[in-house]
């Protein structure tokens with residue numbers, strides 16, 4: 001019987017799997033995973049990411065064993081490793097799922113040429129997004145992807161719901177595997193999470209869709225609600241298919257007994273999933289996205305590489321409570337609420353005027369998610385250099401944002417214990433006066449929570465003046 005090799009990358013599951021289904025059309029599938037230098041470097045950056053990944057690999061291997069097979073693990077460059085394995089197994093086809101960030105795209109290209117030069121059939125498949133980039137871009141005039149979200153979203157909705165891609169049957173493996181990866185291999189001491197893997201991801205989705213999704217319209221803005229789906233790590237490691245998440249949300253939306261607000265919440269949730277596909281296709285068609293602003297006019301605009309208060313931002317001690325709470329949530333858990341991400345990132349780019357790449361790289365060390373394409377797209381968007389085509393940068397007032405989205409300071413108190421015993425007004429209204437007036441408040445002391453490191457209005461105005469000078473009316 002013919003055999004096909006399938007190399008798992010960031011698609012660590014067996015169901016609704018475009019790559020596995022494609023490989024299965026060429027024979028019984030031999031499941032392989034190569035720990036190559038590109039992915040190992042990303043795992044070394046974030047200890048929690050490494051722990052999640054190792055647990056997900058274990059879960060995948062256990063699922064394969066339950067089907068009479070097992071994962072063959074190898075370490076090294078994907079091209080030579082997979083070429084040698086395919087030859088040893090007598091397989092004529094090697095399939096895998098495409099990556100979307102520049103480094104992975106380059107790795108995939110090298111892999112494809114190594115395999116094809118050896119006379120093997122290479123099958124890179126789109127599995128990460130719910131709707132593959134080319135499917136959405138087919139109707140686009142230039143055929144090279146969308147740079148604006150609104151028209152992309154309009155097109156994306158016409159392609160719903162995505163069909164289940166199918167799965168495969170697997171070969172019993174006669175070739176020995178190297179050891180499964182463990183977090184220590186990537187310098188991580190983080191404990192293995194018990195709930196990584198496909199079953200856990202699906203259970204998390206089911207729980208979210210039962211009720212929390214119906215309040216998503218509120219939860220996406222209110223960090224204290226703790227009720228967004230928190231599926232970003234699962235989606236980035238592919239322990240669940242974006243197709244399945246989108247399809248399940250579409251099915252939930254078909255419930256005739258939903259109230260208008262609940263239906264609106266489901267629409268907003270689907271919109272968030274469309275944003276994910278949007279940023280993946282943006283990176284797919286614009287390989288320089290990781291380093292270069294998408295907007296040509298912003299390529300000359302120099303953000304600062306450092307700032308006297310950069311370390312305060314990094315450590316959650318800017319004195320702007322919502323910004324600091326977000327950073328501390330990230331450092332403590334490996335995740336930050338999406339609304340707070342936007343506010344904390346904008347503070348770095350506009351109040352401090354610091355380069356978005358510095359913020360992105362800083363957060364990368366803590367995030368469990370492994371999605372450089374989404375990180376670059378979102379950071380560029382926030383910094384006003386990417387796909388957001390607003391005429392002026394969207395500068396948030398972090399104090400007003402806290403009053404609006406954390407009105408009882410519940411989220412802030414959770415992550416800033418120094419403020420736990422303070423009244424709401426002291427936390428949410430540091431603007432009772434200037435910085436000097438805040439210093440005498442018992443809230444601020446040398447060993448407790450700091451006063452704001454700068455005056456937001458002054459910093460925002462200075463940034464906008466510079467922007468107007470250099471970008472709106474260039475010399």
Ligand SMILES: Cc1cc2nc3c(=O)[nH]c(=O)nc-3n(C[C@H](O)[C@H](O)[C@H](O)COP(=O)(O)OP(=O)(O)OC[C@H]3O[C@@H](n4cnc5c(N)ncnc54)[C@H](O)[C@@H]3O)c2cc1C
Nearest residue numbers: 228229230231232272276338341342345369371374375378
């Ligand atoms: C400055 C900044 C940096 C970010 N960096 C990353 C990153 O490194 N990796 C990453 O995966 N996400 C990133 N995001 C997007 C988003 O904030 C995270 O995916 C977040 O974890 C979503 O939380 P959730 O899973 O509860 O999402 P929900 O709100 O429940 O949304 C469901 C899913 O939709 C997708 N999604 C939601 N919002 C976005 C968005 N703005 N862009 C792309 N996809 C989205 C995510 O996959 C998410 O899991 C960033 C956002 C900002 C503003």
